[in-house]
Amino acid sequence: MILTVSHISTYSYDAPVRGAVQSLRMTPSVCDGQRAIRWSIEVVGGTRGASFRDGAGDWVEGWSLRGPVSEITVKVTGEVATTDMAGVLRGHRETVPPEAYLRETGPTRADSGLMTLAQEAAAGATDALDRAHRIAAAINEAIAYRPGSTDQFGTAAEALALGEGVCQDHAHALIACARFLDMPARYVSGYLHAGAEGTPNEASHAWAEVWIDRLGWVGFDASNATCPDARYIRLGSGFDAQDAAPIRGVAHGRVAEALDVTVAVEAVQQ
Amino acid sequence: MATEYFNEMYEGGAVRAPYARLEDWMRSMPAELRQMKQAEAEDLFRRIGITFAVYGEGGDPDRLIPFDMFPRVFAQDEWRKLERGIKQRARALNAFLVDVYGRGEIVKAGKIPSRLVYRNEAYEKAVSGFVPPRGVFSHIVGIDIVRTGPGDFFVLEDNCRTPSGVSYMLENREIMMRMFPALFQNNRIEPVDNYSDLLRRTLASVAPAKCDRDPTIVILTPGHFNSAYYEHSFLADLMGVELVEGADLFVENGFVWMRTTEGPKKVDVIYRRIDDSYLDPLCFRPDSMLGVPGLMDVYRSGGVTICSAPGAGVADDKAVYTFVPDMVRFYLGEEPILNNVPTWQCGKTDDLKYVQANLKDLVVKEVHGSGGYGMLVGPKSTQEQIEYFAGRIAADPDNYIAQPTLALSTVPTFVEEGVAPRHVDLRPYCLVGERIELVPGGLTRVALKDGSLVVNSSQGGGVKDTWVLAE
Structure with a gap:
């Protein structure tokens, strides 16, 4: 599949700011399932600074911008050829050991609700891969997809208690459950081509990866009850x-900041 | 009781050689002169402004750390052995850090449990795969050492991040020389005052590859509210470098710049005295106001060196400490010259059982604790305190280690009634850059309370000048 991406983030301030510094992780991962045909990142009026590939395999770019400005625009456009890898991350070079992703963080802390969900979902699973699939399915059932139901600071435990959330909450919940069962898990940010069938999703998307022995990192999108396929573009990962x-x-x-984001991910007709 | 402890000055009834010339000096000081001198010393400390604020204790934040005039002395041969052991340990700790952020050979070889390394809070995923200039993560290694006999030295803990206290080492010497010049004529004592030169050279030697001129070095402080602020400004002064706060620095074009009256100046090496989590809100804690936004991106791309390197803390964790002798063998192929104190890890079931059954004889510490807080000294604690601690350990065993109560050596110390033995430890400061350097001396901390084994300044400890005789 060939996907085009246009992602524009505009930060507006109620008064001019003296300047800004940003660290961007917005370049498609280098791995077997995807290949950037063209890709460009620009902070309008800004200067590109240091860039490097980090230990998790992500390409990081520093940008700075001198003010005064009352608006900062980050423009990302590109075209990526993708193939369906059934969620398996292959050909991705990284140095961080999987075990580092067992560490708990605030939003991914498993409370008793998440622990119960994890244990019940995992009961009867034949192996680690099956266990991860079952957890993803259970989260998809337990947390209904509802845009605007939670904010960016919400935790997995809160979303489960509420019974609804967005892709961020689904990913956090999946990570919390996996780590609770001693399976390394991490958060992945990227893009999703929605398609015409109207599946619930956000073009700017997030999912989780779980470490499975012999397979490596495998993506699970609990929001859409599926593993990432050719409709997905992977950007980067974290706790x-x-x-x-x-x-x-x-x-x-x-100053007070307001963020406006427009993302379009479209398939090129072949 | 007192006979159980090794007295560094008296063995049997005789004076040990290194202290031979101090006996007369001590006798030549009647109580009145001593009190006068003590007052003079305090006055000098106050005038230089060296104070130590104690966290969470309230009271006077500008309180002086008590200075004891009776020096602690090492003979040349005693020191040479310590020096070899300290440098060996500093090399091994740095090799460990390069390894665990690289290929992790020591973990693969099964010499240390991966959980202790990769699930450690101090393990920084952000620097995985990165090798700092000259392969040095910890540029100033503070190794806390205790002595229990003539040739028996044990390492209590390693400090690989930003060990403080070196200003006391330098000031204690300065003050002793001013007050007792004759002592320094009668004893040949190795100097420590080249420490700041060595520190400057060490920092310059790890300038990043992108730096093609005499490197600009700065000390990054969290500000004057920090308890060690005096030391930050003192070292900046001695080295002739700028003392800056986060707001004085900014990131642009892939480099770090310092605001000066003549415009921005590129910074090459940052000796930071702030914790990893506050260094850069774009990489670590987003709410940090102390750091420099974008700093880690510059660091990772080789535009600036940060000393100590972010992530160095994984080597000085108290649970990792147990494995330092294995690191020496694994990386250097040598036998450790300095021994560890035997340590029980409460995270291990058998160890936990032993610790719980023997709390009254043990010292228990938090794995991530420092400064003598959150610690139990069994023999000095009430039943109630012991029970309270037992509960805390049971709730989170991984967070605690235990060690036997060590018979810390004593050194004569001026007290109200005259001179009496008090327990001491030692923190030398090993510098690691292009070369490994150690000034002959360190900070001797002394527990001023009779019988006390806790030397932390936050718990009523004082400091002494530390001599290495030239011979």
């Missing part, structure tokens, strides 16, 4: 949403 955020930035000034 949780904040750690894996495609954009991390600081604006200098005591």
Whole structure:
């Protein structure tokens, strides 16, 4: 599949800021399931700084921007050829040992509700892969997809108690359950081509990867009860949403910030 | 009781050789002169402004750390052995750090449980795969050492991040020389005042590859509210480098810049005295106001060196400490010169059983604790305190280690009634860059309370000048 991406994030401030610094993780991962045909990142009016590939295999770019400005726009456009790898991350070079992803973080802490869900879902599973599939399915049932039901600071435990959430909550819940069962798990940010069939999703998407012996990292999208396929573009990973955020930035000034995002992921007709 | 402990000055009734010339000095000081001198010393400390704020204890934040005038002395041969052991340990700790952020050979070889390394809170995923200049993560290694006999030294803990206290080592010497110049004529004592030169050279030697001129070094402090702020400004002064806070630095074009009156100046090496989690809100804690946004991106791309390197803390964790002798054997193929104190890890079932049954004889510490907080000294504790601690250990065994109560050596110390033995430890500061350097001396901490084994300044400890005789 060939997917085109247009992702524009605009930060507006109620008063001009003196400047801003950003760390962007917005380049498609280098792995067997996807290949960037063209890709460009631009912070409008900004200067590109240091860039490098980190230990998790993500390409990181630093940007800075001198003010005063009242608006900062991050433009990402590109075209990626994808193939369905049934969720398995192959050909991805990284140095972080899987075990490092057993560490609990605030949003991925398993409370008693998540522990119960994990244990019940995993009961009767034949192997680790089966266990991960069952957990993903159980989360899809327990947390209904409802845009706007939770905010970016919500935790997996809160989403489960509420019974609804967005892709971030599904990924956090899956990670919490997997780690509770001693399976390394991490948060993945990326894009999803929605298609015409109207499956619930967000074009700017997130899912989880679980470490399965002999297979390596395998993606699970609990929001859509599936493993990532050719409709998915992988950008980067982390312990949780904040750690894996495609954009991390600081604006200098005591101002209120508003963020407007438009994302379009489309399939090129072949 | 007192005879159980090794007295560094008296053995049997005789004075040990290194202290031979101090006996007369001690006798030449009647109580009045001593009190006068003590007051003079305190006055000098106050004038230089060296104070130590104690976390969470309230009271006077500008309280002086008590200084004891009676020096602690090492003979040349005693020191040479210590020096070899300290440098060996500093090499092994750095080799360990390069390894666990690289191929992890020591884990693969089964010499240390992977859980202790990769699930450690101090393990920084953000620097995995990165080798800092010259393969050094910990540029200033503070190794806490106790002595229990003439040739018996044990390492209590390693400090690979930003060990503090070196300003006391330097000031104690300065003050002793000012007050007792004759002592320094009668004893040949190796100098420590080249420490700041060595520190500067060490930091310059790890400048990043992208630096093609005399490197610009800065000390990054969290600010004057920090308890060690005095030391930060003291070291900056001695080295002739800028003392900066996060807000004085910014990131642009892939480098770190310092705001100066003549415009931005590129910074090559940052000796930071702030914790990893506050270094860069774009990589670690997003709410940090102390760090520099974007710093880690510059660091990872080789535009600046951070000392100690982010992630160094995984080597000085108290649970990892148990494995340092194995690191020496694994990386250097040598036998460790300095021994560890036998340590029980409460995270291990058998160890936990032993610890719970013997709490009254043990010292228990939190794995991530420091400064003598969150620690139990069994023999000095009430039944109630012991029971309270037993509960805490049971709730989170992984978080605790236990060690036998060590018979810490004593050194004569001026007290109200005259001179009496008090327990001491030692923290030397080993510098690691292009070369490994150790000034002959360190910080001797002394437990001023009679019978006390806790030397932490936050718990009523004081400091002494530490001599290495030239011979």
